[in-house]
Amino acid sequence: MDDIDDIVREFLIESYENLDQLDQDLVALEGAPGSRDLLSSVFRTIHTIKGTSGFLAFSDLERVAHVGESLLVELRDGRREMDQHTTDVLLRMVDTIRDLLGCIESTGAESGIEVDGVIAVIQAALDGTDVTEAADAGTPDHAVIAAPTPAPAAAAPTPAAPAPAAPPAPAAVRVAPAPIKPVAAVQVDVPDAPTSRATSDSSIRVDVDLLDALMRQVGELVLVRNQIAQLAGSDSDAELTRSSQRLSLIASELQEGVMKTRMQPIDHIWSKMPRIVRDLSSACGREVRLDMIGGDTELDRSLLESVKDPLTHLVRNAIDHGIESAADRLAAGKPSTGVLTLRAYHAGGQVMVEVRDDGAGINPERVAAKAIERGLKTVEQLEAMAPADLLNLVFLPGFSTAAAVTNVSGRGVGMDVVRSNIESIGGAVEVDSEVGRGTTWRLRIPLTLAIMPALTVRSGSEIYAIPQVNLQELVALDTQKTQEAIEHIGSAEVYRLRGSLLPLVRLSDVLGQPRGDAGSAVIAVLQADNQRFGLVVDRVLNNEEIVVKPLAAQLKSIGVFAGATLMGDGQVALILDVQTIARRTLTGEIVDTDQRATAGRATSSAEVNELLVVGIGSGRRVAIPLALVTRLELIAADRVELVGGHEVIQYRDAIVPISRLARSLGSYDDDAGEEIPLVVFTRGARTVAMVVSEIVEIVSDDGAGHSTVDDIGLLGSIVLSGRVTELLDVPAALTQVDPRFYDDASDDPSAELGGTLAAGLDPRSAEMVGV
Known part of the structure; x- marks a missing residue:
């Protein structure tokens, strides 16, 4: 009996591999019906399954394979063309064979799978008769969207280094709906293929x-x-x-x-994508070409299994939500066939997997409107968000922009699961989108979960590990100037790093520990969720390779730890979950209530104001109330254009007038660099930008030391950071550029949702200083 079990096990392993290749070959053959190599490959696979199943007395499996082989004989002998209906019938045969193999794997027998229906369908195709009744009476319906693909269990282990079984599927698949019913036709460029399947003597199967x-x-x-x-x-x-x-x-x-x-190469999961794209394109009435780049990029097998479902969902999402119908694409001036690209590559010690489409893109204003409609965000919260932050709302549980619920999408369950699944293996998900141009989903995946390089740090008396993949650099704070180096915007701490404001998070605050000696603190500059921030720790210890151990349930509930490891001296160090820390702290979830209340009182009080200090050349400094500033940008000098004698720039799909503050205040404009700092003001649908020489600092004004001056464009002066600084009359400066700037704001609801309120500089934005 044991000998027979071993034979069955080997049969299941080989058949699963062959079926995966069979899906690819049939989809490719539909696009290149004249390829003898592809047809021979399909024929050999079915013939092998038929012969072995007969030897092992799996009669139902043998019957299905036999009638399918008869259909392939007609194709091989030229008595039939490989059209979309024939492809559908053969793919249904493959699904039934896969179900039978799954049943054999789990029960040891073929019981429970009805095969008479699919045999009738194939026979009807052979006879050229009406297959409607046969199709309705057949095997249980298979999902049109993605055929079930049971993975072999322990009884049928996946090989560690499988021998190449067939020529690789072409990387470009063209899917177009038929005129009568949306079943896709496939067109491919087929490379020269070997006449037989290669078998490598240098590889073995390992459990x-x-x-x-x-x-x-x-x-x-x-x-x-x-x-x-x-x-x-x-x-x-x-x-x-x-x-x-x-x-x-x-x-x-x-x-x-x-x-x-x-x-294992990521092509192991990509191999199923041509079939999924074909079926889903047919169901949605789309024309789609699938390009796959970097299929030989390798991942740890356990990670590969974890990536499979999120990747499949992103592909489904791109076809259902992203790529438009052929008519809509033609109306928009695009080719009727949409392009869906899968790309994998190594970058920064991680594997990057991109899913990119050239569809309609994600409209931030529509996302904002849906978030309000579903009660996920308030108008005030949305107005404070940058467009990039609005895109990240699609990851919220319950969020969906679908107009109706279908068997493909619309229930608001999907993107949040994609992100949680990827983050559970130490990865991250990013999204970039441009309306009318398409969307790119980018998965950052670690090479392996078992052992990883990490930086060990100390906070209080405990040791913690930061994954090296999130670490960009370390900054030691000057012992004498720590307090001066750290600035405040509201209740948030920021650090000026090479001209950019870096949001700070203190690890001691996250963990609820007392703060250590500020003079010896170190900033670990980290990257997470497309956000760069500084994690302040008490001390940096060593770079080490650590072995990741799972957390106990009690620690998992805290949420800021990704695992644990044992140090060389026997101490246990907890591994920080950088993504969760960034998301909680940079969105204000971990904020001391007393600190928040104090910040609120300070903001509401007229006694203390935040001022943005800028340089305007000739050594002059000007202060602007921070509450009136929308954004800070850094643009190339050659972006400035002349319209009717006035300088303008193209900014966020609008023509925005600019004012050179130095000239307005009678100073020399000595900014001749290649890049120009801008201070942007927005009210309703109107925007004005001011050119300055430099962004100096953000300071607090307690109202003391003011003096008034009688000068156009200025309200007076004040001593800030030991220097006399002029106070700008902002309304006068803005109306000088745009006399209607302070007219009533636009009634256009898109201005309410799409514009950014002049409510102060948001230190969480990656564009905070235009870099």
């Missing part, structure tokens, strides 16, 4: 559980190596030091070798 166990043991070895390295570092024994170094080298090489055995 995945064995690889997982081996990886766990390597992880324990890395922990022991770290412990011995720490002991050797504190001992003067030269022989122990040399042995420790040798152990470290061997452990690193073994770790690298084991990790390589777990790596």
Whole structure:
């Protein structure tokens, strides 16, 4: 019996691999019906399944494969053309075979799967008769959107290094709906293919559980190596030091070798995409060409499985929501066929996977309106958001822009699950979109979960680990000037780093610990969720390779930890979840209530105001109330244009007049650089930008030390940071450029949602200083 079980197991493994390739070959053959190589590949696969299933006495499987083979014989002999109906019938046969294999895998028999219907459908196709009744009476319906693809369980392990089974599917698939019913026709450029399937003698099948166990043991070895390295570092024994170094080298090489055995190309999950795109395009009435780039990019097998469902959802979302119908695309001046591109590549120690379409894009104003309609955000919250922040609302639970609920989308369950699934493996999801041009979803995925490089830091008496993949740089605060270096915008702390304002988050505040010595603090500059911020820690320790251990349920509920690890000295260090920390702190979820109340009183009081200090040349400094400023931008000098003798720029799909503040105040404009700092003011639908020489600082004005001057465009002067600074008469300066700036704001609702309120500079915006 054991011998028979082994044979069945090998049959299941080989058949699953062949079916995945069969999906690709049939979709490709529909687009290139004259390809003899593709047809021969399909025929060999079905013939092999038929022969082996007969040998193993799986009669239903043999019957389905036999009648399908008869249809393929007609294609091979030229008695039939490979049209869309024939493709549909053959794909239905593949689905039934896959269901039968799944049943055999789980129960050891074919029971429970009805095959008479699909056999009748195939036979009707052979006879050229009406297949409507046969189709209705057949096997259980398969999803048009994505055929079920049961993954082999422990009884049928996935090979670590599978031998190439067939020529790779073409990277470009053209899908176009038929005139009568939306079933896609497929067109491909087929490369020359070998006449037979290659078999490699240099690869073997290895049980995945064995690889997982081996990886766990390597992880324990890395922990022991770290412990011995720490002991050797504190001992003067030269022989122990040399042995420790040798152990470290061997452990690193073994770790690298084991990790390589777990790596699989992302093409393993991409191979199912042509079939999914074909079926979904047919259901949605779209014409879509699928391009796949970088399919040989490798990922840890466990991560590959975790990425499969989110990637499939993004592909479905791009076709259903992104790419327009052929008529709409032609009306917009686009080709009737939309392009969906999958791209994978390595960047910064991570694997980047992009899903890009050239469809309608995501309209931020429509997103904002939907967020209000579903009660997810208020108007006030939306008005304070930049367009990039509005796009991220699509990740909120319950959010959907679909007009109606269908079997494809519309229930508001999807993008939030995509993000949570990717973040659960230490990755991140980003979205870029341009209305009318398309959308790009970008997945950042770690190479492996088991062992990762990390920076260990200390906060209070505890040690924490920051994944190196999120770390950009370290900044040591000047012991003497720490308080001066950190500025405040409302209740938020920021640090000026090479001219940019960097939002700060104190790790001690996140963890509810007392703050340490400010003089010895270090800023770890981190990147998460397309947001750059500084995490203030008490002390930086070492760069180490750490072994990731799962968290207990009690710690998981805290939400700011991604795992734990054991240090060389036996201490346990918690691994920080940088994405969660960024999302909570930079959106104000972790804010001390007393601090927030104090900030609110200060904001409402007329005694203390925030002032933006700018330079205007000739050494002059001018202060502008921060509450009136919408944004700060840095633009190229050649973007300034002349219209009717007035300077303007194209800014956010509008023509915006600009004013050179130095000239308005009778000073020399000495800004001759390639880039120009702008202070942008917006009221309703009207926008004005002021050119300044430099952005100096943001300071608080307590109302003391004021003097008045009788000068056009100025309200007086004040001493700020030890220097006399002029106070700008903002209304006078703005109406000089646009006399209607302070007319009633536009009644256009898009201005209410789309415009950014002049409610102060938002330190969370990546465009806060135009970089």
